[in-house]
Amino acid sequence: MTPKSETRERILEEAARLFHEQGYSATGISTILRRAGVNSGSLYHFFPGKDALLIGVLERHLGLLEPFILLPAEGASSDPIERVFALLEVYRRGLLVSGCTRGCPVGNLALELGDRKPRARALMNEYFAAWTGRVQTWLGAADDRLPAQLDRESLSRLVLAVMEGGVMQARAAGSIDPFDAAVAQLRSYFRLLASYSRREPAEAFGSEEESFLEPVEAAEPAEAADASGWRYW
Amino acid sequence: MTPKSETRERILEEAARLFHEQGYSATGISTILRRAGVNSGSLYHFFPGKDALLIGVLERHLGLLEPFILLPAEGASSDPIERVFALLEVYRRGLLVSGCTRGCPVGNLALELGDRKPRARALMNEYFAAWTGRVQTWLGAADDRLPAQLDRESLSRLVLAVMEGGVMQARAAGSIDPFDAAVAQLRSYFRLLASYSRREPAEAFGSEEESFLEPVEAAEPAEAADASGWRYW
């Protein structure tokens, strides 16, 4: 896992920082070159084009997920559920140190690029899968405090949604408060799950023991009042 | 609220669509002009520059929030909590009809632009505040099924986080599944809140009646193992 080239690493580092700060499209190659102290020929020696640079940046994020995100969260506590919240705390830190301007670097790119770069989307999906996969591992280690019939994968997706959605709101608000609010509600949910798992199923909710996590019939939303043929999506 | 100019409206509509599909930076003025069938002079007659166009698009989204998002959700059910999930269903629909490529148009811009356009950020914050504000209204109308001490604003922030975070994951995965998973967990949370509110506080959780929504001491995440001076954020 030794770095392939010092120059290559510096390019990736600066590109990652700029993509994170300004987005992919808004970042010019020339800016990356200036900040990295490199000439254009060197960059194109390592990366055939801007797309390939994006792929490299995403691969770097994937490689840094473990040492910079997951391991710190794991080191913060031996309690598996506290690790989930320590993970959220990592992103909270990132928001605070940047004055609520920088959130999850992969999340930014995910929304900006959509499916216009298939290879990039696959990597971002891989990143999220690794993220939620680890959360699932932790949830599995907290068996005693979670209902047996709870779907861990779904819950891990909720945790990630809370993180990404909380980061987005904090950035829009210029305040950490919406992030904290969402996390506090997630904490409340975990508490309720724990107290539910502690009860005897038979006495907990009468005849609806399992119903609390069954999917619900999707309600059909009414059409927009304006019928002039507008499509919003 | 009559449209100021037909040309202006067409520009805004196409700009909104393109910003949604490709993002702000990746969308060129010339593309907007071509798609709207308008010459550059006309665009610059109504909007001093691309920034002003962005503001116009965001104001348009703010104006469409009520008729195209909130009212349909309200029309789907008279039950206030079902309205919350009908609201999420609106975005689910948007994901499905676009093949999981298009989510919340404001959310996209929020992460792409960050705080580099203060006026735009203020509008996006206003949009989110209107969105969560309406959810709070619904939650207030469901008093009987929610614990009295529950913070409605926090819960509304969670609902928005689930939507935005679910949309992001669905787009990255190219599948609706992560969105549905996060929403299913939110449903489970609401069910647990309802059953909690039905119990006598004294017998519900022993001596920790209110503790389930108190904020928790933030855990200190361990520093990254690599001590070579790297800053991830």
Added chain:
DNA sequence: ATTATGATTGATTGATCAATCAAGCCCCGG
């Protein structure tokens, strides 16, 4: 009919964009 105002036309500007490439440099093997 005259004038004023708002809206539209579309060629054009200079700046910036991603990307190219011939030339040279450095270091190591032979």
Added chain:
DNA sequence: CCGGGGCTTGATTGATCAATCAATCATAAT
């Protein structure tokens, strides 16, 4: 000592970018 491949240099390309503006058109008020 030579040769060659990995890496760097940096001027340069054509394309595209946001933005400009003098001229023209449409409409309505006077």
